[in-house]
Amino acid sequence: MASKKKPTLAVWKFASCDGCQLSLLDCEDELLAVADVVQIANFPEASRAVKRGPYDISLVEGSITTPHDAERIHKIRRMSKTLVVIGACATAGGIQALRNFTDVRRYVSAVYAHPEYIETLNKSTPIADHVFVDFELRGCPINKYHLIEVINAYLNGRKPNIPSYSVCMECKRKGNVCVMVATGVPCLGPVTQAGCGAICPSFNRGCYSCFGPKETPNTEALAGWLHALDQRPDEIVRAFRGFNAYAEPFRKQSEAYEK
Amino acid sequence: MKSKTIKVDYLARVEGEGKLLVKIKDSRVTEAQLAIFEPPRFFEAFMRGRHFMEAPDITARICGICPVAYQMSSSYAMEDACGATVGGQLRALRRLIYCGEYIESHALHVYMLHAPDFLGYEDAIQMARDHGDTVKQGLKLKKIGNDLMIALGGREIHPINTRVGGFYKAPSKKDLQAFIDPLTWALEASLATVKWVAGFSFPDFERDYEFVSLRHPDEYPFTEGNVVSNKGIDIPINRFLDTFEEIHVEHSTSLQARVIERDDYLAGPMARYANNFDLLPKVAQDAAREAGLSRVCRNPFQSIIVRAVELVFACHEALRIIEQYEPPDTPFVPIEPRAGVGHGCSEAPRGLLYHRYRINDDGIIQDARIIPPTSQNQRAIEEDLRLFVEKNLHLSTEKLTWQCEQAVRNYDPCISCSCHFLDLKIVRE
Incomplete structure (x- = not known):
């Protein structure tokens, strides 16, 4: 050197x-x-x-x-x-x-x-x-x-190898039971980019999306699931308005439920 | 007539953005400012309308270095508003994660941010060239604190496992017993840290501070007790705002606190130590005595020794909690929201952190107030600068500038915390 x-x-x-x-x-x-x-x-x-x-x-x-x-x-x-x-x-x-x-x-x-x-x-x-x-x-x-x-x-002049898939992938690999399916806890894992190691579901709570939207997230479908879990529109708005509130897919989804 | 200006445009080895400015004229300091230019982030405004259960997760983001403090103060405030108490092993686990934060934060400050000043290095990486084993010891100590936070909180920065009412998931006995060996090493390393830093040479500088901290009847304080001072304050947490006030100054995006109709005060390790020496475990008291500290330390440059003594305490306390741990039946106490006001106070590694919230029957936050340690210490820092410079005018500007920086770093200031407020620098020419 x-x-x-x-x-x-x-x-x-x-x-x-x-x-x-x-x-x-x-x-x-x-x-x-x-x-x-x-x-x-x-x-x-x-x-x-x-x-x-x-x-x-x-x-x-x-x-x-x-x-x-x-x-x-x-x-x-x-x-x-x-x-x-x-x-x-x-x-x-x-x-x-x-x-x-x-x-x-x-x-x-x-x-x-x-x-x-x-x-x-x-x-x-x-x-x-x-x-x-x-x-x-x-x-x-x-x-x-x-x-x-x-x-x-x-x-080293190469592209970083960082995943762009969802938290669900990490969660499945860890062998967690799905908190949303099994216990009805709202979870943003399906639309959130991996990276944390699916820590929230591993601690029995829903993902609140520290890593923001994954590639091509279907926020509309997830919002439907949250609605089916008896989440009120104001709760759905807050769910998408966290630490990545202004990332476009989340912003649009929260605005759709604000009306 | 001789005038001189000491200026540091971007303070290093502190968390956040601040600068210092000292103006001297005819052997008198005419101005001593810790100017904070960190952009404000409006936390108290956007907390309105959020659900009370979100407060620990959101307010943690005020500070990446002491997130547990924010999680604890906000959780206690919400539990106070809802008339709930969290006791037994859940309370012990809260103290345990706080031990993790103390070990991480104090090891970072002692070894990487503060010690280089005493040994004449610009940073810990330079210091590692000559003191490799010492820096490695500090990093290992820091890592044990972080590992404890990961085990209890899921991760070291912005833990996800703490909540209003307790935790989402309680650790098993085995999870915690894995820490007995590392913490036993950490306790020894902390004792060695006290000895190491006690050997530094310290500027001769003392002030008759008003030391403000929590005091609990049975334990060295983390999360509960009264707010007390060595000058007569002894109040329950819910009277905080009757006793302390915040004022605007023009050179700072942070508000500054003081005792109402009195003056600046000091929060943090030196205050906790002075107000609670009798509650430290014997091993920490002995280490302090051997290091030459009396029951009260009034030299802010020696805060590094007090921090090291608190490292001893945190390791000892963590071991005590782990040895007595039995997993609780449920990881949290269910909390039903009700309209009301709640107050919470805890001891962040760098000092007292006060939260107050008003919520409605649905648990929606109507109003939030947060007073972090660095805005409480800002006046004390400026007063230290003024007095220190007046005493040391004979030093070269270069040396005096470095020592002024050091005088700020004595407080382990957390500038991001201090200016979560709704104000901004006001310049009126």
């Missing part, structure tokens, strides 16, 4: 809880090995050392919610050879995208005496609405082993 310069990695934060970038520090067994092959050039949560860009890989956490951030993401894109966005905030706008279904000024004026001072965008939007994104890694939070896989893939 001595003759070759290490590729550089940068981590950036927008509106988020920090959990997805924490996933990198949660790779307790892999962190020092990762630091052996990449130079962690800009990761404020972990280091006060900052190397100037450009960077080989940028990991971006969080959604765009302010005019300042809407500009900052363009600068980051220009400095990054590969830009990977991590987590539900960065891929779908996150839980803070619930504001997108109302007028954000109503939130503000309900509580603040001086709404004219509030500088925020009306919507919380994913990074791909603003700049070209090389890869979207889903989850609230992301799966840390996925993160290692994505970094590994880009270091």
